Amino acid sequence: MSGEALKLGVLRLGTRRSLMATTQSGQVADRLTALTGHTVELVGVTTFGDVTKTQLAQLGGTGVFVSALRDKLIAGDIDFAVHSLKDLPTKPDPRVVIAAIPPRDDPRDALVGPAALADLPPGARVGTGSPRRVAQLRLLRPDLDYVPIRGNADTRIGKVTSGELSAVVLAAAGLGRIGRQAEISQLFDVDEMLPAPGQGALAVECRADDAALVELLAVLDDPRTRAAVTAERALLATLEGGCHAPVGAYAADDGHILNLTATVVAIDGARSVRKSTAGDPSAAMELGRDLAAAMIAEGAGTLMGERTH
Numbered sequence: 089m090s091g092e093a094l095k096l097g098v099l100r101l102g103t104r105r106s107l108m109a110t111t112q113s114g115q116v117a118d119r120l121t122a123l124t125g126h127t128v129e130l131v132g133v134t135t136f137g138d139v140t141k142t143q144l145a146q147l148g149g150t151g152v153f154v155s156a157l158r159d160k161l162i163a164g165d166i167d168f169a170v171h172s173l174k175d176l177p178t179k180p181d182p183r184v185v186i187a188a189i190p191p192r193d194d195p196r197d198a199l200v201g202p203a204a205l206a207d208l209p210p211g212a213r214v215g216t217g218s219p220r221r222v223a224q225l226r227l228l229r230p231d232l233d234y235v236p237i238r239g240n241a242d243t244r245i246g247k248v249t250s251g252e253l254s255a256v257v258l259a260a261a262g263l264g265r266i267g268r269q270a271e272i273s274q275l276f277d278v279d280e281m282l283p284a285p286g287q288g289a290l291a292v293e294c295r296a297d298d299a300a301l302v303e304l305l306a307v308l309d310d311p312r313t314r315a316a317v318t319a320e321r322a323l324l325a326t327l328e329g330g331c332h333a334p335v336g337a338y339a340a341d342d343g344h345i346l347n348l349t350a351t352v353v354a355i356d357g358a359r360s361v362r363k364s365t366a367g368d369p370s371a372a373m374e375l376g377r378d379l380a381a382a383m384i385a386e387g388a389g390t391l392m393g394e395r396t397h
């Protein structure tokens with residue numbers, strides 16, 4: 089596009105077709121229109137991650153949700169895309185840029201079920217496909233039965249309604265976006281259950297050479313969220329070199345100080361490394377890298393298990 093599309097005023101926003109994706113894309117589109125007056129058209133894209141029946145973990149991670157949208161961007165079929173930031177691979181793709189990171193939604197994990205985790209009966213079946221969640225849940229309730237599940241949030245919650253599972257764990261932000269917030273029985277404090285790096289945040293991406301659109305989309309950017317997720321993702325990228333265990337991380341920028349806490353937990357929940365740091369938000373990347381290096385020095389790299397994503 090972009091000269092032409094900017095002149096036309098209509099921007100094509102590529103989105104996965106799930107309710108969560110179309111809701112978050114719609115919210116970004118509405119905000120962009122409100123701030124710039126540009127009309128945004130949503131273009132539905134089916135990604136490999138949406139059609140495959142295979143366990144996501146066997147496909148090399150959540151990047152499957154992202155690559156189809158990037159391919160459409162590079163082909164010029166769409167002008168920009170909105171991703172859940174936690175699904176973005178840490179390895180940068182030089183063809184695209186994250187032009188904006190909007191204000192983060194609730195970063196916490198949530199339990200959907202009849203009671204809080206502490207009140208579930210021993211042996212209760214709790215569904216989650218995430219090694220990070222299982223490892224941290226085992227630290228809180230070693231006596232429960234953790235069952236791997238996949239599928240969209242609707243499918244997962246359906247297993248609680250049908251009685252197949254006692255409860256499931258999902259991201260609060262995603263539940264809010266699909267209007268299922270009322271079914272949350274517990275929001276885990278970030279201190280007891282560190283979220284996935286980037287959880288609750290979005291990435292607005294466009295082609296790296298599309299200077300006019302990069303500039304336009306910057307109006308959506310929230311610098312505090314950007315600093316926080318930059319630290320979390322730098323930590324994850326550094327750990328990926330030296331560790332294959334579940335990683336949780338949460339950073340917050342209060343406008344002066346960036347606080348970052350992270351954990352690496354053995355998949356059986358038996359051992360973990362956990363560390364915190366704080367520094368200047370402008371040094372977010374170094375903060376994340378340095379904390380990861382300190383965690384590796386404390387043995388994080390030896391906590392072997394499944395990949396985290």
Ligand SMILES: NCc1[nH]cc(CCC(=O)O)c1CC(=O)O
Binds near residue numbers: 150172175259
């Ligand atoms: N991996 C799937 C995914 N990607 C983003 C979210 C939720 C929304 C978010 O974290 O931004 C979810 C579902 C979940 O983890 O419950």
